[in-house]
Structure formats: structure tokens, C-alpha cells
Amino acid sequence: MTCFWGIGIGPGDSELLTLKAVRIIKSLQVLYVPKAHNDNFSFAEKIAAPYFSDNLIIKRRHFPMVNNFSDKQNSWNTIAAEIIDDVHLNQEVGFLTLGDPSVYSTYSYIADLLKKRITVKTVAGISSFSEIAAKLSIPLVLDKEFLEIIPGNADLIKLKQAVDFNDNLIIMKISTNFSKIYHLLQERNLLAKTIIVENAAMQNQSIKTMAQYECDAQLPYFSTAFIKKG
Amino acid sequence: MTCFWGIGIGPGDSELLTLKAVRIIKSLQVLYVPKAHNDNFSFAEKIAAPYFSDNLIIKRRHFPMVNNFSDKQNSWNTIAAEIIDDVHLNQEVGFLTLGDPSVYSTYSYIADLLKKRITVKTVAGISSFSEIAAKLSIPLVLDKEFLEIIPGNADLIKLKQAVDFNDNLIIMKISTNFSKIYHLLQERNLLAKTIIVENAAMQNQSIKTMAQYECDAQLPYFSTAFIKKG
Structure with missing residues (x-):
């Protein structure tokens, strides 16, 4: 059974990931990352890039930074549905969060939407x-x-x-x-x-x-x- | 110039060290660890042991867990003097702390005693x-x-x-x-x-x-x- 991994990648230095985070990132088939405003790589993607496997599928998705909670929720619901499909296709799916996924992170909302449908696991990061x-x-x-x-x-x-x-x-x-x-x-x-x-x-x-x-x-x-x- | 490293090794799983913590541990000549009560390996030593180099000198020292602050200070002063000597001998010296070295850790007292005499660097850990x-x-x-x-x-x-x-x-x-x-x-x-x-x-x-x-x-x-x- 595959699952969905929320992976803390630390504050900004590729050496501040844990060995576990690196092992999990290397094992992923699909990775969700926030899409940067300018369509360049996001911070999170840059930090974790040294550990991506050659055939990793990266899905860059837009996470709105608006104050309207229901706008954000609509985006999260769409992304969560996509993640559930990927896990049901027997793929290991990951999501990167800067710092620690448990501290003020959008990841917590996504994880909450997913928990009832698929297995969710979290890897702690340096805040x-x-x-x-x-x-x-x-x-x-x-x-x-x-x-x-x-x-x-x-x-x-x-x-x-x-x-x-x-x-x-x-x-x-x-x-x-x-x-x-x-x-x-x-x-x-x-x-x-x-x-x-x-x-x-x-x-x-x-x-x-x-x-x-x-x-x-x-x-x-x-x-x-x-x-x-x- | 060598220095003294305080290294956070996370809460208890050898996979929860950062890549940086592992690199620093591997580079050490001397490592200070708390001496366990029963003279067995301490928790911290067990967690980090997979990353010790073959010629690492391990100095197990007693850190009293008493309520009397001046008793503790005497022990810390003795250990700090020893660490300063080791660094002056041009050795990379480390100290392991469970969890994050910045959160309720004896390491902070040791670091404070050392800072005026030698370079002190800290590696964050998962709390x-x-x-x-x-x-x-x-x-x-x-x-x-x-x-x-x-x-x-x-x-x-x-x-x-x-x-x-x-x-x-x-x-x-x-x-x-x-x-x-x-x-x-x-x-x-x-x-x-x-x-x-x-x-x-x-x-x-x-x-x-x-x-x-x-x-x-x-x-x-x-x-x-x-x-x-x-």
C-alpha cells in the first residue's frame, strides 16, 4: 500500500533535511510542490532538488495566498482529489513543506482533507x-x-x-x-x-x-x- | 581552525538526524557524550553511533542531574576546560544533544562557558x-x-x-x-x-x-x- 507523505525540508539549506526526509523523497513517484509566482522553481523545490529521483513526476500546483479561506479551500480540495487519485494508482506521493510541517503550514489543511481517504504520514523538519x-x-x-x-x-x-x-x-x-x-x-x-x-x-x-x-x-x-x- | 560543535541528534531515531549533523559527526576527532548511569552507552551515543568514524575518541563524562546548580556548574567547568584543551590541540570536538540543542538543553550552559575561549557552532535538531x-x-x-x-x-x-x-x-x-x-x-x-x-x-x-x-x-x-x- 502506497501513501501520501508530508515532508519537512527545513528552513532553506539542502543539508538541513533529515536522512528520513531524503530517503522518502528519493522513493517518491509523484511530488506536489507549490507553484512559484514567477513560474520558476519554488523555494521548497530548489532545496529538495538534489534528492529527486530521475523519473520523479513533479506536479506544481497553485496554492493561493489570499485571505479568503473558501478560495483557499477550493484549491486544496482540487489538489487533494488529485493526490487521492495518484495514491489509488499505487504511487508514493509526496508534498514538500519548508521548515517543520507541523508549524503554521498549509500542509496541515491538505493532510486533514486526505486522512479519511488515504494513509497520510508526516516527516518532521527543522523549523x-x-x-x-x-x-x-x-x-x-x-x-x-x-x-x-x-x-x-x-x-x-x-x-x-x-x-x-x-x-x-x-x-x-x-x-x-x-x-x-x-x-x-x-x-x-x-x-x-x-x-x-x-x-x-x-x-x-x-x-x-x-x-x-x-x-x-x-x-x-x-x-x-x-x-x-x- | 578547529571548533566545538553542539549537535542536535533528534528525539531517538538514527534517521532523524540532519545530513549536516551526520557530516559533522563523521568529521569529529573527539566526541563528548553524557555517561549513562549504568555505564552502558547513553541514549545519545546509541542514536549517533552509526555515523562515528573509526578513529573517533569518545569521552564519556558525568553530567549530574541534581537540583544544586553549583554542583552542576562545577562539572560543566571541568568538562569545558577539557574541551578547550582539545580544541587548542587542533581537534574538531563535538557534543551530542538529544532533540534540538536550543530547547532545554545542558548544552546551552556548556556553550556559554566555551564561547569566550573557542569557536562554538551549533547544528539544529528535530525536537x-x-x-x-x-x-x-x-x-x-x-x-x-x-x-x-x-x-x-x-x-x-x-x-x-x-x-x-x-x-x-x-x-x-x-x-x-x-x-x-x-x-x-x-x-x-x-x-x-x-x-x-x-x-x-x-x-x-x-x-x-x-x-x-x-x-x-x-x-x-x-x-x-x-x-x-x-
Whole structure:
């Protein structure tokens, strides 16, 4: 029996896949990847390309990044139906996700649609925040400390509470709400204790404190903030 | 110039190391590992053993698991001095950590002692909570949700606040405070929504809901709780 594999490929370096991820990618007959805007290879596809078998069929599909949930759902339903057909044809089918498939990933929605119909298996990946801490050789969380992981588009009141409550915080995709979060952290005197990593583990990675930014800076999509109060 | 490498080896499966971790382990001349209680190989050593070069020198050192911080610090200082000597002898020196070196790891203390004297580099690893979510093919965190990571030995009042505030929570090493946390989650009617994974990714892994435990159950050291309210 073949199945559908969601494969975490880490934050951006082809060496940050696990051996298991590489083994599974090599064993696939069909691979689904997000279609890049400019019709070039997507990030995910570039990172995993060294491990593609010669006869791998790559199906590039459009995953809309819109705010309308039902538009997204329609696309996911179409892609899920295609995946189910492929697995029923006895093919090993995979889907690549940047970072860890369990952390804010479209993969979770697709997996949910598929679970009732076919076997779904997931391979964990290195998240961008693990890679950021490794790159800096500083702990994400230690001893009795707490670590909170928050999306950049979080409600500001909840975000404030989280900032006040925790020792360490990760804000994923901070670009979506940069200036509001900037002002909050400025108020709390935390700008210098906040590290912003743009494009972690990618070739154009940048690491700066938030104090080095203007409050209205435009950041790339893959930008993560790491607030460390201690 | 050689350096000191802190290497995350994932939660317990030799296939869950990254390619980078494997490459670095293979390149080491000296490897420090925690000495197991019974003088057998430690967990970490077993997981990484397939990647040891033939002439690797393994230094098994005792890392005390006591509550007295200064006792621990004395041991760390001794080990750090030894590591500095090895690196000054132009050897590539490594240290293995289970899971991700940035998440509640003794490695962070050692790295901190070494940083002023020698170059320290860290390789990220798959954390137990990423592996748990992958194993179950369920998201740790999605959309606008928050994820809190907490140590089992956290102060109970702070733990209560975190449970009430968050959509998803991971409690690491829950065995240290199992019955108190059990009663808290029982009060909140969350026992059935809490998944306990003992020994994630190890051969003796067990996955149950907290409702399947007695309140005074004795759990293994590597036990993680994943509370998912949604």
C-alpha cells in the first residue's frame, strides 16, 4: 500500500533535511510542490532538488495566498482529489513543506482533507526558529523558562499579553504586522532584545536586532523575530 | 581552525538526524557524550553511533542531574576546560544533544562557558514535539493560533495561566510534576485533549491521552504532553 507523505525540508539549506526526509523523497513517484509566482522553481523545490529521483513526476500546483479561506479551500480540495487519485494508482506521493510541517503550514489543511481517504504520514523538519537559535548558538528556552510561538498576524491584544507573560517569544512571519509589533516592543523597551532573521538558512539571510530597523520597514515574507528577555 | 560543535541528534531515531549533523559527526576527532548511569552507552551515543568514524575518541563524562546548580556548574567547568584543551590541540570536538540543542538543553550552559575561549557552532535538531506532531500527522499550531512550550517543573500558577491563555501547549518532561498537572487539566476538562508521548521516536514509544492515566502515574523521564484545545 502506497501513501501520501508530508515532508519537512527545513528552513532553506539542502543539508538541513533529515536522512528520513531524503530517503522518502528519493522513493517518491509523484511530488506536489507549490507553484512559484514567477513560474520558476519554488523555494521548497530548489532545496529538495538534489534528492529527486530521475523519473520523479513533479506536479506544481497553485496554492493561493489570499485571505479568503473558501478560495483557499477550493484549491486544496482540487489538489487533494488529485493526490487521492495518484495514491489509488499505487504511487508514493509526496508534498514538500519548508521548515517543520507541523508549524503554521498549509500542509496541515491538505493532510486533514486526505486522512479519511488515504494513509497520510508526516516527516518532521527543522523549523526556522530552531535554525535561528543554532546559527546564534543561543538557547530558545532554558531551565524553568517558557517559550511562546506566535504568528505575525496575531491579534494585538493577545500578542501584548504573550509578550508580557513569556521569557522567550518567536514571532513567525513578522512582516505581516511589522510596524504594530515594532511599536509594542518599543514601548516594552525590547527592541534591542529582539533579533530579526530574514530568510533563515537561505543564501540571502540577514540577522539584525529590531533596533536596527525603521518602524515602517518592509521585510521579506520569511522573516522571524526572536525576543529573548533574559 | 578547529571548533566545538553542539549537535542536535533528534528525539531517538538514527534517521532523524540532519545530513549536516551526520557530516559533522563523521568529521569529529573527539566526541563528548553524557555517561549513562549504568555505564552502558547513553541514549545519545546509541542514536549517533552509526555515523562515528573509526578513529573517533569518545569521552564519556558525568553530567549530574541534581537540583544544586553549583554542583552542576562545577562539572560543566571541568568538562569545558577539557574541551578547550582539545580544541587548542587542533581537534574538531563535538557534543551530542538529544532533540534540538536550543530547547532545554545542558548544552546551552556548556556553550556559554566555551564561547569566550573557542569557536562554538551549533547544528539544529528535530525536537521531540515536532516528532510527536509528525507521528500523529496533526499540526502543532495553525493559522492565528499560539503555541506555548513549558517545562514540567514550571511554577503551577504560571502553568495555569499558560494553559488558560493558549490554544496549543507542549509540556516537556511532564513526569517531574505529573499529578499536579493532571489535576489542573482535569479541572479544565482537558485530559482527553492532552496526548502523552513517552519516549518519542524511541523503540519503546507509547502514545495515549492523559485520560488513560491514573493521576499518580509514574512516567519515564522522556515524556511529553501535547495539549490541543481546538
